Amino acid sequence: MNYNENPFASTHSLDANPFDDPSPLSSTSKFPPGSTDDHAVRLEELNRRETELARRETELGQKADYIRKHGRNNWPFFFPLIFHSIQDEIPEASRPLITRLYQLWLVLAATMIMNLIACIFILIAGASGGGSDVGSSIGYLLVITPLSFFLWYRPIYNGYMKEQALYYYLYFFFAGWHLLFSVYMILGVVGTGSAGLISTIKMFIDGHLVAGILGIIATVGWVLQGVGNAFYYLQIWKHHSAAGHTMEKAKTELATHGAKAYFTRG
Numbered sequence: 001m002n003y004n005e006n007p008f009a010s011t012h013s014l015d016a017n018p019f020d021d022p023s024p025l026s027s028t029s030k031f032p033p034g035s036t037d038d039h040a041v042r043l044e045e046l047n048r049r050e051t052e053l054a055r056r057e058t059e060l061g062q063k064a065d066y067i068r069k070h071g072r073n074n075w076p077f078f079f080p081l082i083f084h085s086i087q088d089e090i091p092e093a094s095r096p097l098i099t100r101l102y103q104l105w106l107v108l109a110a111t112m113i114m115n116l117i118a119c120i121f122i123l124i125a126g127a128s129g130g131g132s133d134v135g136s137s138i139g140y141l142l143v144i145t146p147l148s149f150f151l152w153y154r155p156i157y158n159g160y161m162k163e164q165a166l167y168y169y170l171y172f173f174f175a176g177w178h179l180l181f182s183v184y185m186i187l188g189v190v191g192t193g194s195a196g197l198i199s200t201i202k203m204f205i206d207g208h209l210v211a212g213i214l215g216i217i218a219t220v221g222w223v224l225q226g227v228g229n230a231f232y233y234l235q236i237w238k239h240h241s242a243a244g245h246t247m248e249k250a251k252t253e254l255a256t257h258g259a260k261a262y263f264t265r266g
Helices: 024-030 036-070 092-124 130-162 165-187 197-205 209-242 247-257
Strands: none
Touching: 092 130, 092 197, 092 209, 130 165, 165 197, 165 209, 165 247, 197 209
């Protein structure tokens, strides 16, 4: 027998606090699935997740309140009128879709400018109805461009931010008209303000290559934003149906929040 051995020594480490609660791993391994203790561990994990979600919701609410009270207008950059931030206001899962829609709107704005330039060259080429084309294309650029942002892009932006039915119905109505307008501009009937297919083909037939090439660029722009918007229109319709939005719900939201909710954040 070793007389130098401490009789009070233990084979267990004293580093661990015997009064600490057991870790979830040890609890899981100790108690079989379906036991009362196993349910307690799962309940504790659910409570932890619920607390985390509540914390994040509070942070988002505080951010929205700050924006609503103090304002943080950043769009458009040359004359800020509204706050626009996909990263800050749109849920992470929906950010790619809203980003694509915003990019399609930018393509639309660029196409409007290119369409005007093409119509100017059509007028220079001496085409019949060239004056009407230029006048109408200027009107489209000044009117359709901002209206498209506020009538179909902004509603769906708000729809995904607030998940309210009213915004979805506004989007479906105005985006539907925009899709029809896109088809009208792709056709390019002479004198309608569109350097679309018909006007472009006529320019090539008459030997006006510059006007024809510009018309092709404008037509491609109309097709890109039109097809893209049609694709996402269907995607948003599926999301709207899965979310259970109804016209009755939209009417209730309008009665509760009023039209001012369109301009407020949060």
